[in-house]
Amino acid sequence: xxxxxxxxxxxxxxxxxxxxxxxxxxxxxxxxxxxxxxxxxxxxxxxxxxxxxxxxxxxxxxxxxxxxxxxxxxxxxxxxxxxxxxxxxxxxxxxxxxxxxxxxxxxxxxxxxxxxxxxx
Amino acid sequence: xxxxxxxxxxxxxxxxxxxxxxxxxxxxxxxxxxxxxxxxxxxxxxxxxxxxxxxxxxxxxxxxxxxxxxxxxxxxxxxxxxxxxxxxxxxxxxxxxxxxxxxxxxxxxxxxxxxxxxxxxxxxxxxxxxxxxxxxxxxxxxxxxxxxxxxxxxxxxxxxxxxxxxxxxxxxxxxxxxxxxxxxxxxxxxxxxxxxxxxxxxxxxxxxxxxxxxxxxxxxxxxxxxxxxxxxxxxxxxxxxxxxxxxxxxxxxxxxxxxxxxxxxxxxxxxxxxxxxxxxxxx
Amino acid sequence: xxxxxxxxxxxxxxxxxxxxxxxxxxxxxxxxxxxxxxxxxxxxxxxxxxxxxxxxxxxxxxxxxxxxxxxxxxxxxxxxxxxxxxxxxxxxxxxxxxxxxxxxxxxxxxxxxxxxxxxxxxxxxxxxxxxxxxxxxxxxxxxxxxxxxxxxxxxxxxxxxxxxxxxxxxxxxxxxxxxxxxxxxxxxxxxxxxxxxxxxxxxxxxxxxxxxxxxxxxxxxxxxxxxxxxxxxxxxxxxxxxxxxxxxxxxxxxxxxxxxxxxxxxxxxxxxxxxxxxxxxxxxxxxx
Numbered sequence: 001x002x003x004x005x006x007x008x009x010x011x012x013x014x015x016x017x018x019x020x021x022x023x024x025x026x027x028x029x030x031x032x033x034x035x036x037x038x039x040x041x042x043x044x045x046x047x048x049x050x051x052x053x054x055x056x057x058x059x060x061x062x063x064x065x066x067x068x069x070x071x072x073x074x075x076x077x078x079x080x081x082x083x084x085x086x087x088x089x090x091x092x093x094x095x096x097x098x099x100x101x102x103x104x105x106x107x108x109x110x111x112x113x114x115x116x117x118x119x120x
Numbered sequence: 121x122x123x124x125x126x127x128x129x130x131x132x133x134x135x136x137x138x139x140x141x142x143x144x145x146x147x148x149x150x151x152x153x154x155x156x157x158x159x160x161x162x163x164x165x166x167x168x169x170x171x172x173x174x175x176x177x178x179x180x181x182x183x184x185x186x187x188x189x190x191x192x193x194x195x196x197x198x199x200x201x202x203x204x205x206x207x208x209x210x211x212x213x214x215x216x217x218x219x220x221x222x223x224x225x226x227x228x229x230x231x232x233x234x235x236x237x238x239x240x241x242x243x244x245x246x247x248x249x250x251x252x253x254x255x256x257x258x259x260x261x262x263x264x265x266x267x268x269x270x271x272x273x274x275x276x277x278x279x280x281x282x283x284x285x286x287x288x289x290x291x292x293x294x295x296x297x298x299x300x301x302x303x304x305x306x307x308x309x310x311x312x313x314x315x316x317x318x319x320x321x322x323x324x325x326x327x328x329x330x331x332x333x334x335x336x337x338x339x340x341x342x343x344x345x346x347x348x349x350x351x352x353x354x355x356x357x358x359x360x361x362x363x364x365x366x367x368x369x370x371x372x373x374x375x376x377x378x379x380x381x382x383x384x385x386x387x388x389x390x391x392x393x394x395x396x397x398x399x400x401x402x403x
Numbered sequence: 404x405x406x407x408x409x410x411x412x413x414x415x416x417x418x419x420x421x422x423x424x425x426x427x428x429x430x431x432x433x434x435x436x437x438x439x440x441x442x443x444x445x446x447x448x449x450x451x452x453x454x455x456x457x458x459x460x461x462x463x464x465x466x467x468x469x470x471x472x473x474x475x476x477x478x479x480x481x482x483x484x485x486x487x488x489x490x491x492x493x494x495x496x497x498x499x500x501x502x503x504x505x506x507x508x509x510x511x512x513x514x515x516x517x518x519x520x521x522x523x524x525x526x527x528x529x530x531x532x533x534x535x536x537x538x539x540x541x542x543x544x545x546x547x548x549x550x551x552x553x554x555x556x557x558x559x560x561x562x563x564x565x566x567x568x569x570x571x572x573x574x575x576x577x578x579x580x581x582x583x584x585x586x587x588x589x590x591x592x593x594x595x596x597x598x599x600x601x602x603x604x605x606x607x608x609x610x611x612x613x614x615x616x617x618x619x620x621x622x623x624x625x626x627x628x629x630x631x632x633x634x635x636x637x638x639x640x641x642x643x644x645x646x647x648x649x650x651x652x653x654x655x656x657x658x659x660x661x662x663x664x665x666x667x668x669x670x671x672x673x674x675x676x677x678x679x680x681x682x683x684x685x686x687x688x689x690x691x
Contacts, residue, residue, distance in 0.1 A: 050202070
């Protein structure tokens with residue numbers, strides 16, 4: 001199973017980015033063989049909104065089944081849910097710490113968006 | 121004839137000029153419709169106290185997907201420039217607040233799975249005050265896109281009327297352009313201050329782009345400095361209205377009393393505006 | 404890091420004059436002018452326009468005359484009346500949806516990116532300032548506002564600055580929504596007029612929609628004392644705190660003509676004193 005983590009850098013030492021839509025990249029971590037890749041979170045938007053939807057599409061394409069991030073708005077939540085991606089919330093962690101917490105089941109699972117729609 | 125009242129800066133007196141001009145024309149036995157296109161904050165009604173005779177919901181088109189006909193080809197997501205429709209695994213998601221209503225997805229869908237439904241963007245209210253027809257748009261709170269609502273308001277303009285007066289929103293971007301479209305004449309209201317001058321220049325840039333005849337009106341003309349006059353002279357822009365800073369005007373305005381009702385001596389100023397417009401527009 | 408956004412609903416209530424004064428009073432902050440339609444803060448703060456960044460946004464259709472066979476398919480499909488009878492694109496009407504380009508049987512239409520404005524990263528005597536200019540008649544001011552806020556945040560983060568002070572746009576539409584979403588503090592500047600009272604309620608509703616509790620300041624209080632009481636009542640009803648009452652002062656216009664804020668121009672004026680006391684209140688509330 002693969003999980004995605006919104007991150008400020010491209011390795012496991014980088015910190016978790018609380019932003020989902022505007023994170024610069026995602027670490028896609030494969031739990032089956034403890035390997036990972038980083039994926040640029042490229043945005044191609046005409047409006048100031050919609051970043052969360054595109055981020056969600058990016059990690060669905062990368063075949064992640066769960067994502068760890070800080071904040072998820074309503075559109076990102078809808079998109080992730082449609083893509084059968086579970087959402088876990090964390091803050092102030094490194095990517096490695098987030099993965100460890102995910103493995104031992106101590107991350108909180110989001111049952112809805114935890115922030116309102118926003119344009120940042 | 122459509123006369124639009126606009127300004128780059130907010131709070132310069134657009135609504136005061138628009139409502140009083142409409143009132144003045146009506147008093148001259150002209151047929152007049154006043155369109156309040158400042159749909160984010162429509163205020164003409166506060167001075168004219170119209171009796172609203174009808175309220176219609178204004179809507180914009182959004183796609184409606186029938187999943188039983190969808191073959192998941194992904195073309196709807198590809199054509200949308202606004203990210204308003206997304207193909208996710210076994211489903212198609214629509215994000216109404218991102219949709220501009222271009223209809224591309226429904227046209228491109230090969231199986232007819234996408235039809236269009238409507239989302240509410242605000243109300244268009246029509247009413248009368250002392251024989252003056254008034255139409256205003258009222259944008260739904262939280263709805264970002266006002267141009268479609270402005271378009272709906274403008275559809276209510278009675279083409280048989282001798283005058284259509286448009287009160288525009290402040291600024292220089294899309295809602296202003298939408299309001300100014302099809303104007304025969306534009307009156308830009310400003311104040312003689314550095315902010316007023318700066319915003320007037322921005323508004324002049326926009327109006328020049330639209331190639332519509334225009335003039336400037338200076339409100340609170342006795343405050344500030346002379347740079348607005350200097351600029352207009354240099355650019356050959358006629359100044360056809362000057363209203364002094366007058367506590368009585370501010371007071372009447374604050375109470376929602378029409379300037380010409382409180383201080384009828386200002387009628388002449390509005391007569392002058394019409395004289396000027398007649399000169400530049402021979403028809 | 405805190406962000407304080409000054410908005411008003413109705414234009415011309417004195418937002419920018421108040422922001423310019425606060426810029427003078429608050430110590431360590433980044434300034435941002437989000438009224439990208441009609442930016443005025445630079446007229447007082449005199450930024451150096453140090454870095455100019457292009458703002459590309461949205462697309463406009465372009466028809467290659469040599470490929471076009473005038474089949475009129477594009478005109479039929481365009482919902483924005485952006486293609487004239489002689490197949491010219493009305494750049495202002497074009498929404499950038501790309502439907503014409505997608506369906507053109509001759510492949511004669513391109514969608515071209517717009518240079519919609521510029522963002523400026525500047526220095527002022529009161530600290531860094533981010534501001535912008537939207538091209539005449541361009542749309543997408545909301546996205547430009549987002550750019551301005553993004554750069555202001557970056558600047559604050561890089562230099563560990565605790566406050567971003569934002570001059571917001573009037574209204575309740577796209578640029579205002581872009582200015583306040585995700586922000587933690589809003590100051591609404593209103594004035595004792597019927598129009599402003601009416602707009603106050605709509606802008607408070609907008610803030611509530613985004614779960615932000617605003618503060619209110621009443622400017623030009625002596626225009627109409629009875630309307631001041633109505634605002635006070637309205638704020639009580641909406642459960643919003645009034646943290647400043649500023650008198651009308653001709654010195655504010657005089658200061659503007661001198662390209663100064665009122666607190667620089669005449670610190671002893673009643674308006675300046677009230678603004679200073681409001682600023683102290685804000686410092687306490689925001690814990691800065």
